[in-house]
Structure formats: C-alpha cells, structure tokens
Amino acid sequence: MKIENIDGVTATVSAAGSTIAANVMLLDEPAIGEYVLVHAGFAIKKIDEQEAAETIETLNKLVDK
C-alpha cells in the first residue's frame, strides 16, 4: 500500500481506492509516497521498487525466449 500521509507513528495508506490507517513504528524512516507491506494494521516492510522492476524484467525475458 502507498503511504499518503504520516502523523507520528500513524500513516494513512491506500491501495485500489481504499484508505486505511497503519502504524509505521516498525519501519526506519517511512516517507510519503513509499509503498509498504501492511500486516495486521502495521507497515512491516518497505517494498523495493527497483527489485520489483528487475523481477518483471526477468519474467519478460522468459516470455521472449
């Protein structure tokens, strides 16, 4: 989910049109605009966009073979 706003340890996060509150105290330096994995009301890990892009690139190459 995408971090839209942060107020203390509480962030507003959104995905597919839904917006919820998530606690971000388990993350180092959460920032607005970052994507995070939310589990049981807490953001537990940031999602690495570059790694995601590399995975998709690998999959594209497999299709092109």
Next chain:
Amino acid sequence: MKYIDEFRNTAHTKALAKRIADIAGDRELTFMEVCGTHTMAISRFGIRSLLPKNLRLISGPGCPVCVTANDYLDHAIALARLPNVTITTFGDMMKVPASTSSLTKCRAEGADIRIVTSTTEALTLAHQNPEREVIFLGVGFEATTPTIAASLMLAYNDKLTNYSVLAAHKLIPPALEALLGGQLKLNGFLLPGHVSAIIGSNVYKPTLAEHNVAAVVAGFEPTDILRALAESLEQIVSGNYAVNVEYRRVVSPEGNTKAKAIVDEIFESCDTAWRGIGVIPNSGLRIREDYASYDAAKKFNVEVEPTREHKGCKCGEILQGLCQPSDCPHFGKSCTPDNPVGACMVSGEGTCAAYYRYG
C-alpha cells in the same frame, strides 16, 4: 507499479509453467508450502492445475491459528469468563473448537470478546475502558509478532496498566527443523514471504544447510509462486541447494532489523507445543520477565480445564504434510467452515478451509 497486477501476468505464468514442466521432466517431487497464505493463494489461483502431475504441493504448519494447541484456547476461554475482562482477538480464533467450548460459544454465554484487526484497536479499547482489563490473544508467526510486541511497548511507554497479552507466538525455522527430522520426505520448501520480510533469508541457512532440500522464499502472487517452484527445481537438478529469495521486492537477507529489535526487547524464546506436532524446542516466544505485568498468563490466576482432543480429526497429520484433507473422515461431512471440528477448517489460512473452498 501497483505491485499486484504486474505479478498476475498470464504470459508470465504460462512461460513459467512451461519452464517448470521442462525442468521437472518425469521426476516425482514433493514441495511443501510452509505458509498458510501460500496455501490459500495456491488454491485460489489454481496453481496446481498449471503443474505437471508428478510435482506435488503439500501444506505445512504455517497457519498460526491451526497450530495453536487446545490448552491455549482453554486458557483464553477461562480468562474470558473472568469479570471485568474484555478479550480482543483476530477473527479466525473465534470458531476454533477448544476442549469443550470455543470463543464464539463463550461470547454467546455473555463474555466480552471483541474481534480486532490490529493490536492498535485493542490498545484503543484499553484506553477508552480503564475500568476493564483488555487482554489480546497473541497468536502468530514472525510476521505478526512485531505488531504485538509494538503494542506492549506502546502500553509500557504510556503506562497503560489494563492491557496485557496471552502469548502463544511461534517461530518457523525450528518447525522446519522438526519437519526435516520427521518421517516426511520433501524435495523443497516454499518459504513464507511475510515471515521472511521480518526475519530475513539468512536465518534459514543454519537449519537447511545440513539437508539436501531446495528452499526459495516466495511472494503470494501467481508468478511469485511459480517462479519459486522453477528456482527450486533448478536447485534440485543442479544439486546446488541454497536459500534463494524470489520475493526480493520485500525480503532481504537480514530482514527488518528494527522490528526484530522490538520483538527481542519484549519476548524471549521458549519451548512450545504445536497442534499435532508436539513440543518443539525453542520454537515459541514468551514475554520477558521485565514486562511480566503485561503477560496475561502471569497477571491472572485462572483454573484451566483439562485438555481434550477431538476424535478422528486429522489436523495434526495435515499440519505435518502427512495426509491431505480428503483423507480425514470429517472433511466436508461433519467438518465444514460453518461447523468446524478442527482448526484447519476454521482459519482463512487453514489447509482444510482452502481445499473446501477451492477444491
């Protein structure tokens, strides 16, 4: 990038399914998905239908509600019957049959039991109801435990004295070790994505290094699961066994160090019983003595009824991958999601629930 649709691409899944079939050839292979969310994703996305018949996927002990032993539920029910106590719990605990009752039945009898989706809701209840003792049922693996540890840290910092946790947290690596030492013959593990987001991938290496078993940390979308299986097969064919990470957008070698530190501050490891498996050394977490006033097991002195198991239920064998839901005489007959006999039929992550819902 939306991080969902990109990993459900049909062209990618077709290419991965072909690659898996090409590598597998006619080898008879068995892989275990350890995580309950993988079990549900595999059934929901029809992953088995994309695999050759000689490649078998079985479910492991990765549903937290399912592996929680009856005596824990009996303890929770005894606490719920105390005056001025509010029990807070994740919803899938409600219908799990305990020795003679369940949280649902207990609530019908008048106990104050609230379903919450996060410990932050339980904390809010404790702040809003200072005259009541709010107890959270702390069940879950390494992905969930930090959220409970965080709630205890927040309660401690706020000097909130009417909040406590009945802890039954479990650890995945010792369970893998126990499975590998048992009678089950496995060629590989699909390692859990969310648990590994916290603990990282390095932690599995000491456990798995002594065994010739493929291991790949996988995400939960179709291409994640298929790619992890393809990578597992590559390990088997090459003989180069290792702990690989397919779910790199979330899982790093070291995991979430901040979350791990918070867990370590609040909890320490202990031996604990797993439903159907028994006691596994150092596979559980208990609240440290420094935070004993937040440990519901120590804070409240209650008599817990003697534990009784349910006759004929094969949850124990299913959780170890030793049999399938269809091998259980109760499955789909006397045991359904509306009237479950065993825990595996209750939870949204339970193997029986997944097989019942998706076939």
